[in-house]
Amino acid sequence: MTVFKAFLKILNRNKGIVIMYTVILLVFGVTNMSTNNSNNLFTASKPSVLIVNEDNGNISKNLVKYFNENSEIKKIANNEEARNDALFYQDVSYIIYIPKNYSSDFLSGKNITLDIKKTDTYNGAYAEMLLNRYLNVANIYQKSVSDENELINKINETLKKEVKVEVTSKLNTGELDKASFYYNFMSYSMLACLIYVICLILQVFNQDKISKRNIISSTNYKKSNRILLLSNFLYSFVLWLFYFIVSMFIVPEVIFSMHGVLYLINSFIFMITCITLSFLLGNLIRNKNAISGVVNVVALGSSFLCGVFVPVNLLPSFVLSVAHIFPTFYYVEGNTLISSLEDFSFINLKPLFMNFIIMIIFCIVFIILTNIVSKKRQKIG
Amino acid sequence: MKKVIEVNNLTKEYKGVKAVDDLSFDVNEGEILGLLGPNGSGKSTTINSILSLLNYKSGNIKIFGKKMDTNAYDIKSKIGVVFQDVAVFDELTVYENIDYFCGLYITDKNKRKQYVSDALDLVGLKEFTKFRPKQLSGGLLRRLNIACGIAHKPKLIFLDEPTVAVDPQSRNNILDGIKKLRDNGATIVYTTHYMEEVEILCDRVIIIDKGKIIATGTVDELKNLSNIKEKVTVEVLDLSDKYIEEIMSLKNVDSVIYQNNELFVTYKKGKNNIVEMIDYFKNKRINYSKIFVERPTLNDVFLELTGKELRD
Numbered sequence: 001m002t003v004f005k006a007f008l009k010i011l012n013r014n015k016g017i018v019i020m021y022t023v024i025l026l027v028f029g030v031t032n033m034s035t036n037n038s039n040n041l042f043t044a045s046k047p048s049v050l051i052v053n054e055d056n057g058n059i060s061k062n063l064v065k066y067f068n069e070n071s072e073i074k075k076i077a078n079n080e081e082a083r084n085d086a087l088f089y090q091d092v093s094y095i096i097y098i099p100k101n102y103s104s105d106f107l108s109g110k111n112i113t114l115d116i117k118k119t120d121t122y123n124g125a126y127a128e129m130l131l132n133r134y135l136n137v138a139n140i141y142q143k144s145v146s147d148e149n150e151l152i153n154k155i156n157e158t159l160k161k162e163v164k165v166e167v168t169s170k171l172n173t174g175e176l177d178k179a180s181f182y183y184n185f186m187s188y189s190m191l192a193c194l195i196y197v198i199c200l201i202l203q204v205f206n207q208d209k210i211s212k213r214n215i216i217s218s219t220n221y222k223k224s225n226r227i228l229l230l231s232n233f234l235y236s237f238v239l240w241l242f243y244f245i246v247s248m249f250i251v252p253e254v255i256f257s258m259h260g261v262l263y264l265i266n267s268f269i270f271m272i273t274c275i276t277l278s279f280l281l282g283n284l285i286r287n288k289n290a291i292s293g294v295v296n297v298v299a300l301g302s303s304f305l306c307g308v309f310v311p312v313n314l315l316p317s318f319v320l321s322v323a324h325i326f327p328t329f330y331y332v333e334g335n336t337l338i339s340s341l342e343d344f345s346f347i348n349l350k351p352l353f354m355n356f357i358i359m360i361i362f363c364i365v366f367i368i369l370t371n372i373v374s375k376k377r378q379k380i381g
Numbered sequence: 382m383k384k385v386i387e388v389n390n391l392t393k394e395y396k397g398v399k400a401v402d403d404l405s406f407d408v409n410e411g412e413i414l415g416l417l418g419p420n421g422s423g424k425s426t427t428i429n430s431i432l433s434l435l436n437y438k439s440g441n442i443k444i445f446g447k448k449m450d451t452n453a454y455d456i457k458s459k460i461g462v463v464f465q466d467v468a469v470f471d472e473l474t475v476y477e478n479i480d481y482f483c484g485l486y487i488t489d490k491n492k493r494k495q496y497v498s499d500a501l502d503l504v505g506l507k508e509f510t511k512f513r514p515k516q517l518s519g520g521l522l523r524r525l526n527i528a529c530g531i532a533h534k535p536k537l538i539f540l541d542e543p544t545v546a547v548d549p550q551s552r553n554n555i556l557d558g559i560k561k562l563r564d565n566g567a568t569i570v571y572t573t574h575y576m577e578e579v580e581i582l583c584d585r586v587i588i589i590d591k592g593k594i595i596a597t598g599t600v601d602e603l604k605n606l607s608n609i610k611e612k613v614t615v616e617v618l619d620l621s622d623k624y625i626e627e628i629m630s631l632k633n634v635d636s637v638i639y640q641n642n643e644l645f646v647t648y649k650k651g652k653n654n655i656v657e658m659i660d661y662f663k664n665k666r667i668n669y670s671k672i673f674v675e676r677p678t679l680n681d682v683f684l685e686l687t688g689k690e691l692r693d
């Protein structure tokens with residue numbers, strides 16, 4: 001209790017920083033969204049797709065038509081090298097190979113897989129989602145409808161209906177973009193607040209003179225340390241919860257939907273990653289005056305590189321490759337994936353889950369490093 | 382007399398160099414024991430070893446009759462420590478600091494409130510409760526450091542050089558406070574390199590040098606160890622060598638030093654040697670501004686035992 005009380009008092013004396021970053025979030029996170037013309041943003045990010053069609057049937061023509069409506073079809077010189085180059089330079093995010101006799105094989109119920117090539121980008125994932133949606137619908141009707149024209153009509157009807165339903169019910173892309181923007185920006189405020197407070201608390205309590213006093217007291221030292229750890233978690237959790245509650249007011253439609261649950265999970269995992277990173281930094285820093293510098297370098301730097309302030313597709317590719325070393329990158333990418341989700345099948349969610357796992361791996365690495373660093377520290381003391 | 386601390390054959394090495402060398406001593410209940418020694422003699426190392434903050438090479442330490450180790454929380458609950466370096470939170474106020482450290486021992490809220498208030502009274506920081514450590518002078522900061530160490534009313538208190546770099550007013554306040562703690566029944570281990578403090582404060586003294594005990598006893602007993610029995614100091618201008626030689630040959634005189642217009646004369650025996658000195662100056666019609674007699678100091682004892690001064 002004593003330790004927790006001291007924690008609260010020190011936190012209270014430093015609340016200015018926490019308030020500052022929160023205000024930044026509210027000011028930028030909210031105002032920026034209201035000026036966003038999200039529809040433009042959305043059309044600008046239609047994926048560019050290349051279809052290599054060696055089939056002449058109507059089924060494959062219909063697939064091409066579908067992609068014509070929902071993506072930007074690219075024409076590239078008819079050889080594999082040119083296609084690979086196009087992928088590499090991200091002129092094309094997704095390539096679909098339709099083999100000979102695809103239409104007739106499909107009609108006869110053969111299980112055909114389409115070869116694809118893709119970039120590891122949001123657009124690539126988006127195109128894949130489009131393809132999966134088409135194939136899911138097509139496979140369902142193929143089993144019951146045998147007439148080619150009827151089958152094509154059914155597929156197209158359903159796909160149209162699905163889009164319509166989503167537009168009216170939940171896939172309000174403007175709101176989703178707002179939500180993504182808010183949650184992306186939140187990573188900056190949260191990272192800054194957590195690093196600042198946790199590093200400060202660790203600095204204060206790890207001072208040799210203070211820890212010596214704690215060790216000779218009749219309060220179990222390990223217990224005190226555990227309480228301190230829990231206090232830091234509690235603080236982080238409360239801050240995260242607060243940011244989440246704010247988002248309920250800003251984008252209520254999104255938050256009270258499956259998308260909201262995914263934003264919640266993504267940001268929660270990111271928060272845990274921030275805590276472990278803060279503990280690592282707190283054990284590395286040996287000087288209270290260094291904390292603000294570290295906050296700036298780590299929180300501001302990683303947020304910038306990972307596309308928190310500037311959309312990822314505007315960043316040069318070398319910046320993006322550097323960004324992969326920060327957990328923020330996977331968090332921001334996760335938010336982008338969430339905003340593009342139309343249905344929540346496992347296939348569509350898989351890339352998001354991958355990002356969750358990567359963030360958790362970051363946590364584990366940070367915890368291991370923290371243990372190594374703090375052990376070294378004890379030996380010096 | 383009950384023994385509160387028993388130290389037997391304590392040896393502590395830093396990278397093969399002995400900082401504490403086969404130390405054995407006891408601390409009796411209710412006394413102020415002074416550990417007197419120059420900087421680097423091993424006082425802090427001794428205290429930190431007794432408290433199990435350091436791993437020592439060999440030795441046996443009992444506190445309140447039980448073996449002391451890192452998990453002896455029942456012993457720890459009865460101990461208060463004031464370390465040489467001020468150990469307080471810069472982020473907390475004077476009151477909150479004392480409350481925190483007291484809270485590590487005393488969980489009852491009302492009791493703690495009373496204890497913190499008592500500690501503030503003892504060190505005279507009542508008017509500074511809302512101050513932050515950075516706003517306090519060196520002396521007040523030291524007092525806060527002490528209040529944090531003793532607020533939980535421990536039976537056994539360690540104070541490691543609590544008066545280093547402190548103004549005279551704070552020093553007197555601190556020394557008075559420590560006496561009060563003893564009068565309230567606490568046993569106190571007090572380290573210092575100021576012999577004056579030991580003379581004012583301590584019931585018993587252990588003089589250590591290079592990690593070894595070189596003498597133990599009350600202040601009087603230690604002074605009796607000295608070959609010198611009296612010291613007479615005369616402030617006198619331009620004393621010629623002729624007189625100095627004559628003074629050398631006066632009765633009981635052991636040594637004579639004249640420097641900066643001050644004459645220091647030591648005697649190995651006799652009492653009231655000052656009378657003879659006054660007579661001598663009267664007879665020779667030499668004017669002096671001041672003359673006084675002293676018993677030997679602990680510094681003299683230390684000088685005789687080790688060949689060097691306590692303070693450098």
Ligand SMILES: Nc1ncnc2c1ncn2[C@@H]1O[C@H](COP(=O)(O)OP(=O)(O)O)[C@@H](O)[C@H]1O
Pocket residue numbers: 395400418419420421422423424425426427
């Ligand atoms: N952490 C340490 N590492 C190496 N040597 C040390 C360390 N602490 C103290 N010493 C050495 O041990 C001796 C005793 O030091 P200390 O107990 O601090 O003396 P005191 O408190 O009497 O001034 C000194 O020679 C000092 O240099």
Ligand SMILES: [Mg+2]
Pocket residue numbers: 424425426465541542
């Ligand atoms: Mg010391």
